[in-house]
Amino acid sequence: MSSAKIAINGTSATNGTNGTAKEMNGADLKKLKNANPPKVYIGSPQKEFNPSSNDSLDGNQSPTESGPPCCVEAYSPYNSCTYELIESVAQFLLDRVSIRPKIGIICGSGMDGTTGCLADALTDSTSFPYETIPYFPTPTVPGHMGRLVFGYLGDVPVMCMQGRFHYYEGYPLWKCAMPVRVMKLVGVTHLLASNAAGGLNDKYRVGDIMIIKDHINLLGFAGNNPLMGPNDERFGPRFPAINRAYDVNVRRMAKQVATEMDINNITHEGVYSVVGGPSFETIAEIRMLGALGVDAVGMSTVHEVITARHCGMTSFAFSLITNKSVTDYESYEEPNHEEVIDMGKQREPVLKEFITRLVKKIEDDRDE
Numbered sequence: 470m471s472s473a474k475i476a477i478n479g480t481s482a483t484n485g486t487n488g489t490a491k492e493m494n495g496a497d498l499k500k501l502k503n504a505n506p507p508k509v510y511i512g513s514p515q516k517e518f519n520p521s522s523n524d525s526l527d528g529n530q531s532p533t534e535s536g537p538p539c540c541v542e543a544y545s546p547y548n549s550c551t552y553e554l555i556e557s558v559a560q561f562l563l564d565r566v567s568i569r570p571k572i573g574i575i576c577g578s579g580m581d582g583t584t585g586c587l588a589d590a591l592t593d594s595t596s597f598p599y600e601t602i603p604y605f606p607t608p609t610v611p612g613h614m615g616r617l618v619f620g621y622l623g624d625v626p627v628m629c630m631q632g633r634f635h636y637y638e639g640y641p642l643w644k645c646a647m648p649v650r651v652m653k654l655v656g657v658t659h660l661l662a663s664n665a666a667g668g669l670n671d672k673y674r675v676g677d678i679m680i681i682k683d684h685i686n687l688l689g690f691a692g693n694n695p696l697m698g699p700n701d702e703r704f705g706p707r708f709p710a711i712n713r714a715y716d717v718n719v720r721r722m723a724k725q726v727a728t729e730m731d732i733n734n735i736t737h738e739g740v741y742s743v744v745g746g747p748s749f750e751t752i753a754e755i756r757m758l759g760a761l762g763v764d765a766v767g768m769s770t771v772h773e774v775i776t777a778r779h780c781g782m783t784s785f786a787f788s789l790i791t792n793k794s795v796t797d798y799e800s801y802e803e804p805n806h807e808e809v810i811d812m813g814k815q816r817e818p819v820l821k822e823f824i825t826r827l828v829k830k831i832e833d834d835r836d837e
């Protein structure tokens with residue numbers, strides 16, 4: 470691994486990733502118009518410039534200064550983020566990156582840490598801390614770094630969310646899933662989401678991978694859905710079908726990848742259910758989910774996939790089984806977030822390989 474430079478507001482630092490750094494110079498910095506600018510990292514793998522530079526959103530103002538008030542109502546359960554606003558965020562990103570990814574990746578808990586993570590495997594990367602992206606929420610959960618990274622995985626251009634947003638953080642579901650719409654308007658056609666999940670299925674072991682073939686949207690049962698609120702047909706229909714949410718073709722490719730990697734013994738296909746969190750489930754709840762046919766449970770992904778399907782994206786998701794769900798009243802085991810993150814880190818090399826190969830297959834399939 471070579472050491473790459475990162476420029477932070479004109480001063481450079483090093484990081485431990487591959488490639489040659491592109492650094493901002495003084496002239497670039499002069500272009501920055503805010504006294505206290507947010508940071509955007511750009512380069513190979515990383516360099517930084519400021520999103521408030523003169524070529525921003527309307528050529529004049531940063532959207533954080535003058536956007537419509539919709540995201541001020543960030544906690545509204547109803548999606549009030551307009552198409553135009555999402556378009557402006559997408560444009561903001563497109564103005565700052567040259568690559569045009571068709572595949573968007575969301576990294577789950579523990580899979581987006583600061584070392585050895587998938588996003589760090591990207592070459593020629595341009596990385597935007599979430600707080601520098603207009604209207605983006607910021608993650609509050611340990612193990613979720615909070616950067617949007619554009620780059621090449623192998624030779625495939627991708628954009629990668631290094632950290633996601635959860636309902637239990639206080640964000641409404643539409644806000645949790647808002648980056649998916651940004652991906653869509655950036656030009657992404659395929660969403661690939663990963664998550665950490667508790668395993669209910671007796672056959673699953675900690676560290677196994679579950680390709681999601683279907684979900685149970687418990688939050689939806691409780692009357693909550695990312696698509697609630699006014700519908701903009703430019704994104705998709707009022708009543709989208711969701712029964713084919715997890716693309717059968719991509720699932721087939723993922724199973725091929727598992728075979729190629731000789732990890733069939735740890736790879737399954739199953740049903741994921743989302744719960745609100747942040748508390749883990751009670752034994753009675755786990756037993757109920759098991760009786761409903763749930764194989765793994767977590768607190769994310771479903772609202773992202775619903776949003777992706779609504780706007781016509783092909784979606785695929787998998788869970789890393791980070792802990793066994795407790796079903797026994799005699800057990801002293803308690804799930805905890807630390808073990809979730811640890812398992813994500815442990816499985817990082819396998820998952821990186823899995824995703825890299827899958828992304829390549831998807832890209833090749835798109836080209837056919």
Ligand SMILES: O=P(O)(O)O[C@H]1O[C@H](CO)[C@@H](O)[C@H]1O
Pocket residue numbers: 576577578579610633635663664665666746767768769770805806809
């Ligand atoms: O779904 P991801 O983001 O991977 O994270 C999972 O891990 C956390 C619990 O440890 C919860 O946020 C749960 O959803």
